[in-house]
Amino acid sequence: MEFFDVLVRYEVALWNAVDRELGRQGMISLGLLHALRVVESYGGQARVQDLSCDIGITVGAASKLVDRLERDGLASRSSNPVNRRSSLIALTATGQQALASAMDVYSSAVARAVGGEDVEGLTGALQRLRARLGESGVGVAA
Amino acid sequence: MEFFDVLVRYEVALWNAVDRELGRQGMISLGLLHALRVVESYGGQARVQDLSCDIGITVGAASKLVDRLERDGLASRSSNPVNRRSSLIALTATGQQALASAMDVYSSAVARAVGGEDVEGLTGALQRLRARLGESGVGVAA
DNA sequence: AAAGATTGACTAATCAATCTTG
């Protein structure tokens, strides 16, 4: 139980700190950066569902998120030739630019935040826990 | 960097899973539970600032959160005799009840989610990182 | 003036309903 509290508090604190650091240096918000990284990870073939799943928000929220990305010129939808129900989302040149410069600030902020702490073991433990969560059935309809 | 991604993804996934579990069993949301626990931790003497700090939201958001708690009959403000600028927030009987029954579901959900995994070392590591974050100056005006 | 809180305008989530394509 204690574990959950500590995890949540640290995650929130780290997120907010990195987000403020991005803002102070004139970059996009961490929320947007997070989204752009997911889009990039699909190599210009991301679907709304992919964002929803990888970011951990609902499909509706992901759809509106893509609206904002398009409105801000960071990404664009194009029709999927294989399946006309969905569209494919790719970064624009502006989006790639914004991603790259924000990543510099992000990387150095995270590095500074964790300091010399050995974080590899921690990362592995969190990955195991994530796999465990899937198997646990918590939050899934009986 | 990888660390940050893994941390955020796990935290979001765990939060959502526990929140769904609470909902499925007719309990208050995890966000509300989180707030009630903070209020309780101050023993009926919580200020808006305390919620803001402990939850990691702005003071404005915390003020509105307390509005909702009052509206739903879970907590109430009373005037602080020592300092009339602030008021003191305490759980109502209904709030204590809601907290207690939600905590049962919450505890068993978290326990089930982490399974047999040894989480003590992990908790300690996260606490060290949190202290480290404060010292790092990330997200603080130069 | 600073500390504590509140409010208003705006931005992002949620869920449920809906529309389109397979």
Add this chain to the structure above:
DNA sequence: CAAGATTGATTAGTCAATCTTT
């Protein structure tokens, strides 16, 4: 009908401005 996405109503957050008390 199922899969994929969008939309509308509601709920929570952010920031900046304001009000009261110290």
